[in-house]
Each structure stands twice: as structure tokens, then as C-alpha cells.
Amino acid sequence: MALTLSEKAANHVANFLAKRGKGVGVRLAVKTSGCSGMAYKLEFVDTPIPDDLVFESFGVKLFTDAKSLPYLDGTELDFVKEGLNEGFKFNNPNVKNECGCGESFNV
Amino acid sequence: MALLQIAEPGQSTAPHQHRLAVGIDLGTTNSLVATVRSGSAVVLPDTAGFGLVPSVVHYTADNSVTVGHLAQARQIDDPRNTIVSVKRFMGRSVADLPDASSTPYRFVDAPGMLKIKTIAGEKSPVEVSADILRELRIRAEQSLGGELVGAVVTVPAYFDDAQRQATKDAARLAGLNVLRLLNEPTAAAIAYGLDNAAEGIYVVYDLGGGTFDVSVLELTRGVFQVRATSGDSSLGGDDFDQRLYCWILQQAGLTTPSDKDMRLLLSRAREAKELLTDHHTTRITAVLSDGEAIDLELSAETFQTITAQLVQKTLTPVRKALRDAQLATEDVKGVVLVGGATRMPHVRKAVADYFKREPLTNLDPDKVVALGAAMQANALAGNRGDEEWLLLDVIPLSLGLETMGGLVEKIVPRNSTIPTARAQEFTTFKNGQTAMAIHVLQGERELVQDCRSLARFELRGIPPMPAGAARIRVTFQVDADGLLAVSAKEQISNVEASIIVKPSYGLADHEIAQMLEDSMQNAEQDKNARNLLEARVEAQALLDATRSALATDSALVSPDEHGNIMQLLTQLEICQQGEDIQAIREATEQLNRITEPFAARRMDVGVRKALAGQRIDELG
Secondary structure (H helix, E strand, O other), rough: OEEEEEEHHHHHHHHHHHHOOOOOOEEEEEEEOOOOOOEEEEEEEEEOOOOOOOEEEEEEEEEOOOOOOHHHHOOEEEEEEEOOEEEEEOOOOOOOOEOOOEEEOOO | OOOOOOOOOOOOOOOOOOOOOEEEEEOOOOOOOOOOHHEEEEEEEOOOOOOEEEOEEEEEEOEEEEEEEHHOOOOOOOOHHHHHHHHHHHOOHHHHOOHHHHOOOOEOOOOOOOOOEEEEEEEOOHHHHHHHHHHHHHHHHHOOOOOEEEEEEEOOOOOOHHHHHHHHHHHHHOOEEEEEEEEEHHHHHHHOOHOOOEEEEEEOOOOOOOEEEEEEEEEEEEEEEEEOOOOOOOOOOHHHHHHHHOOOOOHHOOOOOOOOHHHHHHHHHHHHHOOOOOOOEEEEEEEEEOOOEEEEEEHHHHHHHHHHHHHHHHHHHHHHHHOOOOOOOEEEEEEEEEOHHOHHHHHHHHHHHHHHOOOEEEOOOOHHHHHHHHHHHHHOOOOOOOOOOOOOOOOOOOEEEOOOOEEEEEEOOOOOEOOOEEEEOOOOOOOOOEEEEEEEOEEEEEOOOOOOOEEEEEEEEOOOOOOOOOOOOEEEOOOOOEEEEEEEEEEOOOOOEEEEEEOOOOHHHHHHHHHHHHHHHHHHHHHHHHHHHHHHHHHHHHHHHHHHHHHHHHOOOOOHHHHHHHHHHHHHHHHHHHOOOHHHHHHHHHHHHHHHHHHHHHHHHHHHHOOOOOOOOOOO
């Protein structure tokens, strides 16, 4: 079981963390909400939670919790540009359906 | 798929609930929009990668509006309809302009605020600014992938109430929800994180393209107060280009170059200036329209010598601002540089020498105001979590009212932190006086004639009393944007005249409503055009389907029915060419209805054909 970052995403996360001046990594998680059942959570981590599962990709630490991992296993977090917009994208092999915008999903 | 940004711990929003907020630096020469993404403030560039939008708007006869670089290109061939530096006209009347004749514009003296005659009609500076802001809003929405919750728009610290209100109206007209107007120097200080720094005095030195502003800020308990502002509204980076251009003419022995050569040499001068920021020497080469070639070598030293006077000129307002604030250079804890022209090494050195300390320069001086505004917008939109974020602004000029003899009684002194409310009691001057005129003024001067008139209103229905017996309490309220409401109440009889002060720059509510309505009417037109297209497409689909059905299955319709269908088909064809959406829809519906039995018969035949020769038990 693993979570990874694309190299591009890793560079951006490292950069954001450096500019922010604090934080040990980034948290990927799911929560139940949104129009298709579940939604992604993407947050900076200042203090890890004791039971956190930690992965490392291109030198950046990824945190998640045991409940989220089954839904995220194999996910690669990528950083993409779409026109003027840019941001992170979850490439999640577990997803069966997404809402139109891709912000929430079910497995 | 929506792209995600990294949120602060515990601050992830529900899907579709992102609170997108931006900071906008609406500058005299250039404007920018910035936002906070994944915890960092960034300026949003356009598709070509440009962050700066030249604050230039070009109007054409067919009412099309271009903004930015494209508009700038029209400045030469269509100067009257290409509005540059509109910020100088915000909240101003023609009489306020020192040099109206030196601009190419045809001004119209509307009540309160001037208007500019263009080929697309008379434009108020509010409308022109709104066109710039709209461009920035659209860019932001495309970049962030959603509608904005709101924006923080920056204004110069010296802007008075009328100019602030005009800026706010422009934002509203552009479809922006203004979370807050923020003083430019305050925004720059926030970008440098000085709001979390040690308390004390900070100086913001802002040398832009065409204007120079210096502000003295005092930080106490996380609140910035503007202690003093000064500047020179006709001194900026362009003057350095101009000075260098003159040097080129001198060196090349030219006297009166053509307009085309002048523009060429001016742009060469600008390039050379920018190169000398991190080079010791540069070459200036150009081929003039008469074939003459120019090839000059320019050293950083020469450039600094010929522009030294301009740099010195900025120090006069700096001294004045410090004097006004009754401070010495030793009292200053930090100096922030803002504006592209502060990249010039000799400008930095002059500032460092004057204050005897290195100025803060690690942020891009073109972007620092927008970045600070974005940080403030992010906080106001509620994306910052539990960190405390204090109100950061103060009113720039005192607010008061006229008393007997044409004197101004100040109610809210300048630099009061906002929002604020102050009240003072007044009384009647004559026996049996039943009304009182209240004249609201802004400014530091003692005489009414020297202050800016903001509004007048009357309190009527005071019961007749001897002079001096009535007790009229006048309350001034300033909201978080520095905008003012005044109310007056007679304490004995409780008669009240509470009035929202409309700054007297002349854009009355109905005018703003009209502009908003105009923009909405256009939206209506757009919507109609779309409905028409949709109706036509739908009609076409039905026409095609009916024709092909008649061609293949004409045996299924009786001659009568065929005639009816053909009639309605022709009718729909005619309607479809027209503009009447309702008629197209009705004709479509009629044809649809009359062909229903025919369609049902075709379906039956189809099913029968499919089933023919098959046994029931084969169908499972």
C-alpha cells in the first residue's frame, strides 16, 4: 500500500512548504461529503497525528490515516496546469465515479 | 477535474465550497491581481505569462472594450479613445486637474466627478476603472476555476473619501464583492509580514511608473496607522526613461526626431535602464527612419549621474513626510520598496544612505502591493484558520462638520482605527430654531472652504426652544472600508435624521444603478441570443428527423396527414429563419405533436419487423 507524488507535485509541495516557513509535509485524506459521496482533503501538516501513516516521495513526506488509505491506495498526487488554472490532481486508481468537477468521488 | 490547492491544517473546505478571494492592485500605470494558493501569495498571469496589466482602456465605436497591452498599442493612433492613468481622475472634477489641457482627452464637467468623452460615449473614471477590474476578475476566475467570494482592492493612502467610494463603485460595477479597501503602503507592509514584526515606524517608498508616494506607517498592536504621506504625482520611472532619451539625443546630435523615432528611442532608453539594473554597461543601438544608425555605449555610472537629480527629487517628499510625522530617520524600524523603478541600484542606494539601513527588497517591487492585498483577502474570506487577524487600517483624513462662522469641528480625527463611531453634541443657534443644516467635511484645515465637502443634510422638526436648549447628538460612523455614515438626533424630542452620507463626487445611486442595469441588460441580450440559437438547433433537428421519416415511411401516413405535416414543416422552416424564439418553439412543438401518431406507427412497425419470425421463448 502506498501513496506517491509526481516529481512535479513534489517540487511544488516542497516549494510551498519552504515559502510557508513551517510544516513537515502534506496530508492526503478522504472525508465523506460532496455530491458523489467522498471528497479529498489536501492540507499542510504541522504536527503529525500519532497513528498517521507516512510515505515519502521525492523527499516530501505524505501523511494519511488508516481510514483513508483503502480509498487512496495507489494514488499519485500530480501537479497540473489547465489553461490559466493550476493545482494538484489526485490520480486515484480506486475511483469508479466522479462528480463532474472531480472534487468528490465514490469507489 | 477541479484542481486542488493545499489548505492550512484543518481548513479543508467541502467540495464546491472554496472561498476564492483575490487582492487587486489598481495602479496608475499597471494593475495586478493576486491570490493565495497553497499558502503562498502569487500574482496571476495571463495566458502569455504577463502578470502586469497596463491600466489602459481603449474604446471603439461599436462599444467593444480592450484593456491592457492591446489597449496600450492603440495609444498612439487613437489617443482620445485610449484612456491611460485613469486613476488620476478618480473622484475628481475638471477643476481639480492641474493639467487637463496637457492630456489628449475631452473632459466633460459632470457634477462632482468629471467624465471623458470617447467614441463609445461619455465615460466616468469609475466606468473606465471598472473595465480594468473586470479584466482582472475574469482572469482570476479563469485561473482559480470558480467565482470569487470577494476582493481586497488597494488605494493610495492619500485617497480621500470620494476617491475611495469611486474605487469601491468601480469594483462593484465590475462584478466584484469588495471585502475591503486597503491602503497601498499597508498592503506592501503586510506582504513583508511586518504586521507580525516589531512595533514601530516603517516607511514605504513607492516609486512607480509615473507617480511617487512615500508613507510613514506606525505599527502598534498589529494595526498600521498612516502617520504621514507625501509624494510627487508626476515623478516616476518614466522620467528616468525621458532623461536617458534626452541624453541619447544629445550624444547622437539629434534635435527633433520624428514621433516614430522618438518612440523607438524611448523604448531603447527603457531597455537600457532595465539592463543596467544588473549590468555595468550596455549598448544602445537603433536605426532611425532616415537610415541613420545610433550605437552608443552607456555605463551604469553615466546613467546614475544623469538621473541623480531625479533620485534626489524623491528625497524631498521623504523628508517632508518624516517632518509631518515629527520623526527622524533614526526612528524608522524598516523601509519597504515598492514600484518597478525601485529596482534601480542607485535608487536603492539613495534610500539606504538616507535611512542608514538596507531597505527590504526581496519581494518583487511591482507585485508587493497585490501580494499583500491577496493575503488580506485570504484572511477576510476566512481561509486562515484560528490565527488572529486584526483590523489594519485607519482613516486618512479627519471628518467633521461645519459650525457657525464657516469653521470645521472635527468629530473623527485622522488616523482613528476603523471601524469607528464618534459622537458629539451640538445645539441650536437661534430661539425657536426648528431645523439644522449639517454639512459633513473631510480634511485637516480649520475653514470649511479649505476642506472637502462630502455631504449636506438637514435635521428638521426640532421643537421650538430657546437658543442653546436643544441637544443634537451627531454621530459619525466609519465602516471597515473607511466609508462614512452620519446621523443626527435631537435628544429631548427624539427627532432624528439618520442619513447615509453619499460622497459628493457625483455618481448618484441611480447612476450606479443605471450602469449596473446596463451591464445586466447586456447579459439579457447574451442570454436571448443563446436561447435563439438553441431553439433553432432544436427546430433543425426535428425538421431533419421528420423529413427523413417521411422519405422512408411515407406509406404510413394518410394523404391528409401528409398535407398537415408538410404545412407545419414549412411553417417551422419559415419561423426558424426569424428571430422570434417563442414562435420557433411553438412551431417546433406543433410539428412535434402532429407527428407523434406517425412516430408511434413507425415504432410499432419497427418492433414488429424485429420480432417477425422469432418465437416467444427465444426472446427472454
